[in-house]
Amino acid sequence: MELEDRLEEILPQVTNPTRYMGREVNSIVKNLDEVEVKVALAFPDVYEVGMSHLGIKILYHLLNQRDEVAAERVYSPWEDMENKMKEEDLPLFTLENKAPISEFDILGFTLQYELSYSNLLNTLDLANLPLRSKDRTAKHPLVIAGGPCASNPEPLAPFIDLFLLGEAEAAIEEIVDKYIAWQNNNYSREELLKDLATLEGVYVPQFYEIDYDENHNVSKFEVQEGIKEEVKKRVVQNLDEAFYPEKFIVPYMDVVHDRVNLEIARGCTSGCRFCQAGMIYRPVRERSHERIKELAENLVSNTGYEEISLTSLSSGDYTGVADLAMDLVDEYETDKISVALPSMRVDSFSIDLAEELQKVRKTGLTFAPEAGTQRLRNVINKGIAEEDVISAVTDAFEAGWRKVKLYFMIGLPTETEADLQGIVDLAKKIANLGDEIRLNSDYKRRVSVNVSVSTFVPKPHTPFQWSQFNTLEEINDKIQYLKDNLRGKDLSLDWNEPQVSLLEAVFARGDRRTADLLEQAWQLGARFDGWREVFDYQLWQKAAQKTGFDLEEYACRDWSLKARLPWDHLMLGVNKDYLKEEYDKALAAEKTNNCRYDNCSNCGVLEQLEARMDLLRGLSNE
CATH class of the missing domain: 3.30.750.210 (Transcription Regulator spoIIAA)
Structure with missing residues (x-):
């Protein structure tokens, strides 16, 4: 029985079967026997999240413009679908032709969020592919990855054959061309990777030997002969001349950005x-x-x-x-x-x-002060003043808006209790302002001020890449402070789970040693770690124990301004001296x-x- 026929039998038994049907309006279905290169574009999250991603849309239509190339999509199956696939011994498949991923030439991942890494491993496993690059041969797809998380690819280095730094549409066709040449000339997989490594923006981890000392600093960095020591990102020069699809695939179900x-x-x-x-x-x-x-x-x-x-x-x-x-x-x-x-x-x-x-269509309005005091806004170089926020919400309330969302971060460098109180004071001031304006206007409906708080996670290639991440105790204390003090009519508070932010911090500034932690957590059942209803921190704690890893010590460690960083060989445009200068200015609260x-x-x-x-x-x- 064909894979598509078997799927028809199990789809009625899972939630949201539309996720796996394909054949949407403007999707492109080619005869896979009539093309030279088959590319599976993978987004390691569910269909409705991945379908909203612009980068996948661009690459899908760009590649499918070429007669000799077929690009198809694959997303992470939800838990019930994964279980059914395992029960029925079904491999992971693309939506267009319902073809097994293992039959494709290139498998390309888009990395938007560190907590999708367990889904990436799960994708490889469900596709019956070896997890580690060293175990794959010429008969397996070439596994590539790009997106913002590729700015520090080291945690995934053992699993990915090559990373593409920067804007993928600037280089993806060159990669395909070199793959076609490799097919026609029948040389080794390593020679293919060496050829691809000559392209600007392409980083092949296996050609870089990196080791670390007991303080987590890079102690060894060696590059194979003939391989560039630094990899610079690819950039689209002119957006008017750059490819942009004039058709988007229209899903049969609601997606995040429909x-x-x-x-x-x-x-x-x-x-x-x-x-x-x-x-x-x-x-x-x-x-x-x-x-x-x-x-x-x-x-x-x-x-x-x-x-x-x-x-x-x-x-x-x-x-x-x-x-x-x-x-x-x-x-x-x-x-x-x-x-x-x-x-x-x-x-x-x-x-x-x-x-x-x-x-x-009238909706609510969202503003992002990010920090509660002007001092801290200067630290993070958020170029707005409280007067700007008050002026904006005043205009909105007077014009009849009644829903306002305010975004803040906690755990920012140099943050004090006064900064937390600043969040409370500003939110209450806005709620009181809205109530006052309501009572003196024709719009009598009550205002709603939602305060959404996220935990700051230091990211590579930013001035705060050296900043210390708060401990779980510190984060919980700050959330509790806001819960205790941010009370009142018209006010509500949302926050993200501190353990989720901790894991994000581990992998955002992680090195190659975190790969073992990731694989162990996946083996224990970690999936969809960015989803609150699925995330299980205990799995990660068990994985850390098994691999001798201290999650909090690793995430919250001190970073030296003088040390070589795990991603220093990757050039994303902004130079390190500038980032250091900005870090010093931040500590001095200079804009x-x-x-x-x-x-x-x-x-x-x-x-x-x-x-x-x-x-x-x-x-x-x-």
Whole structure:
């Protein structure tokens, strides 16, 4: 019986069978016997999360433009589906052709979140592939990975054949071309990897020998002869000229972001010192208004979506964002298609623009002060003042909005109890302001102020990569402080689990030794660790005990500014000297101006980018 026929028998027995059906509108199904290279694009989470990821959409349609390439999708099966697959001895399969992953040439993972790593191992296992790269042969798919977590790939180094640093659409076709050449020339798998390692942005861990001392510092770093010592990220130069799909796959079920995601810009120069994306996606590049409008027209026509979301790290900084948004509102309002700007900073918030954007569909408003006091906002270089927040919410309440969400972080460097009290004071001030405005207006419905608190996790390639992570006791004490003090009418508080943040901290700054911990936890049953209803910290504690690992000691250890970091050989654009300077300025509570509107802050990204362009020009002249 064919795999697809067997699936038809078991899908009625699992929750959300639509996750595994495929054949959605705008999906692409090719004859796998008629292509040279078969690529499985894997997102190590459930369908409804992975289907919302823009990067997968871009790569899927980019690769499928080529007649000789077939790109298909695979997501992590939920627990009930995994159990059924094991009962029926069914391998993990792609959605398009229901073909086993083991029959593909390339298996590419997108790494968005450290707590998806156990799902990555589970994907390999369900596909009947060896977990470790050293155990795979030429008959197995080439396993590659990219995305923001690839900025520190070391915890996954034993499991992945190669990592792609930077923006994948800039290099994925070159990887495919070299794979085709390897197929045609019949040389060894190691020679293929050496050939791929010559590409800018490609990091092959097996060619780098790294060891560590008792203080977790890198004590040995050796590179195989002929392999570059430093790997620089790939960057898309011009967004207008870059590939962007004009059709999105339309799912049969609700997904996290069920709308047209239209990327208007990449990169951010706000310089928030905790923000990895703001550092690794530099430089800032924008799509033109004309190209955005063209894409919007085609995407709406080809999908039937009723919302256009203008996405970037900081949409409010996009040149002429108000004019662009209003043009789109005017164009689509009669069709009841809404336009959203999901990442507006408080200091760029415009109530007039917000009202226009929410003519079709009015929702709540979200603001991210991040810290409760101005001192701490200066430490993290969050370029807003309390007056900006108060002004924005005042305008919103007076215009009739009644739901406001405030995002804060706890555990930030130099944080004190006064900073926690600052969160309490600001939230209460906003709730009282909303109530006062309500009583003196025609909008009598009560306001709702939700305070959402996350725990700061130090990330590689940021000024806070050397910062100490709070202990579990410290985090729990801070959450309890907020629970005790952030009480009152119209107020609510959400927070994330401290143990989840602890694990994120372990792997965010982890080295290759954490691979054993990860594999042990997966063997004990760790899956979907980012899902509160599934996460089981006891499994990780058992795994740590079995591998001689102290989770809290490892996550909360001191980091030396002088030591070599596990990811120092990976160049993501911003240089280490700049990060050190920013770290020192943070401890002194000094701000750095946004170089988009002020002088260049000399982060190094433009120099690295220009050096890479010189290299490419040299190669083209050979």
